[in-house]
Each structure stands twice: as C-alpha cells, then as structure tokens.
Amino acid sequence: MSSGVVVMGLYVIFATLGSLGAWAVGLAVEARTSQAVSLIVFLVLFFGALILAWPIAARLTEAFLGKDPVADESGSKPASLS
Numbered sequence: 001m002s003s004g005v006v007v008m009g010l011y012v013i014f015a016t017l018g019s020l021g022a023w024a025v026g027l028a029v030e031a032r033t034s035q036a037v038s039l040i041v042f043l044v045l046f047f048g049a050l051i052l053a054w055p056i057a058a059r060l061t062e063a064f065l066g067k068d069p070v071a072d073e074s075g076s077k078p079a080s081l082s
Helices: 003-032 035-065
Strands: none
Touching: 003 035
C-alpha cells in the first residue's frame, strides 16, 4: 500500500475524531453558556482539529512505514517531514 494512501486514511480518521470532539465540547459549552460562545468554541476546535490532524497523520505514517519517499517524474525525492 502506498504511503500516500496511508497518510490520507489516517488524516481522515484523525480529522473525524477531532471534529466529533469539537462537536461534543461545543454542546457542553452551549448547555452552560450561550449559542454564540458555543459557536466560537466549536469553530476554534474544529479548525484546530483539521490543522493538527495532518502533522499527526504524517508523522505516524513516517514512523510506521519508515522513510518511503516516492520519486516523482524527474527522479528526485520529496523533502522529509522533519
């Protein structure tokens, strides 16, 4: 299996889990405060989950599959994640 497929699969999993967490926290905040505060909290957590899911997925893929860069058409290898 290609490392690109693995990293995208992990990204979808982590983004989904982060989004569900943001939704749950947003509901809890809404029960204690207002809808406006809940929306702000949800949006910050939602976009934070999307932003953080990619580096987590990339580092896990690199750790489990090792350095598996795929050469492009020119024969050069992509830069590492570090």
